[in-house]
Amino acid sequence: MTDILIAPRGAHPADPQATQPTSVPQPEPGPGRRHRLVRFGVLAVAVAALAAAAALLPLQAIAHSVLALGPIAAVAIAILGGFLLSVLVPRTAITMACGALLGPATGSVTALAAAVLAAVATYYLGRWAGRGFLGARAGSKMAQLDGWLNRRGLSAVLLVRFLPLAPYGLVGYAYGTTSVCRKRYLLGTTLAAVPSTISYAVLGAAVTAPGKMNALTLTPAIIGFALTGAIVLRWRLANRRQAAATAALATAAPA
Numbered sequence: 196m197t198d199i200l201i202a203p204r205g206a207h208p209a210d211p212q213a214t215q216p217t218s219v220p221q222p223e224p225g226p227g228r229r230h231r232l233v234r235f236g237v238l239a240v241a242v243a244a245l246a247a248a249a250a251l252l253p254l255q256a257i258a259h260s261v262l263a264l265g266p267i268a269a270v271a272i273a274i275l276g277g278f279l280l281s282v283l284v285p286r287t288a289i290t291m292a293c294g295a296l297l298g299p300a301t302g303s304v305t306a307l308a309a310a311v312l313a314a315v316a317t318y319y320l321g322r323w324a325g326r327g328f329l330g331a332r333a334g335s336k337m338a339q340l341d342g343w344l345n346r347r348g349l350s351a352v353l354l355v356r357f358l359p360l361a362p363y364g365l366v367g368y369a370y371g372t373t374s375v376c377r378k379r380y381l382l383g384t385t386l387a388a389v390p391s392t393i394s395y396a397v398l399g400a401a402v403t404a405p406g407k408m409n410a411l412t413l414t415p416a417i418i419g420f421a422l423t424g425a426i427v428l429r430w431r432l433a434n435r436r437q438a439a440a441t442a443a444l445a446t447a448a449p450a
Contacts, residue, residue, distance in 0.1 A: 234324040238368070246282040258296055269297060269305045276309030281316050286363040290392055294399025303396040307388060310363070314384045317364050321371020345374045350434060352383025 261271045276289045289309060294302035344351045352375065355366060370380055 277312030280313030291399030294396030317367025
């Protein structure tokens with residue numbers, strides 16, 4: 196199952212041809228350069244305007260009002276958190292706020308839901324604004340980057356999401372312009388978000404209730420990091436095996 200997720204689209208690990216290098220996918224028909232620039236401009240202005248509005252909102256008062264909703268408070272906070280992530284508010288602050296407002300367990304689930312909502316929204320908005328933007332530059336470094344992301348699949352998403360290269364929402368917009376499969380993007384984003392989500396939610400809860408912190412409180416974060424590390428190691432080994440198989444086929448090929 197894992198090998199299928201790692202393999203690029205169109206390849207199957209049971210197929211000997213899957214080890215052959217895959218060509219860079221051809222860009223799908225889409226809007227012209229002028230239309231893409233217009234869409235980029237519209238999206239950039241909208242995100243900037245919403246970010247400015249979010250900075251002026253009385254978020255503390257809104258949070259207390261949302262908590263008064265009772266059982267559906269977590270749902271409302273997840274939606275609000277997803278919106279804030281989409282306008283490039285740092286995920287660390289939102290995750291810690293979820294933990295402070297809802298506690299470590301409910302806060303972790305809520306923060307993860309907000310991250311997934313933002314990942315979906317930014318991916319599809321980025322795809323609407325710039326689908327084919329990288330692939331359209333055939334032979335350029337951008338096209339090579341798009342091909343690398345597509346070939347690496349899930350492991351590339353995990354690598355980019357684990358490294359703090361850019362704001363969470365901005366990475367989602369950028370991925371929308373690539374040819375990476377949305378299933379691998381969403382799965383990789385979710386897996387990469389789990390450890391940090393639990394850790395920051397636990398820290399946020401500790402700010403409001405420091406007396407409740409103990410060794411068991413950190414157990415979910417430790418387990419999350421261990422599981423994610425094991426998954427990454429498994430994918431790295433799979434990539435090495437694929438590279439070794441490709442080299443062996445190239446050596447055995449007749450001159």
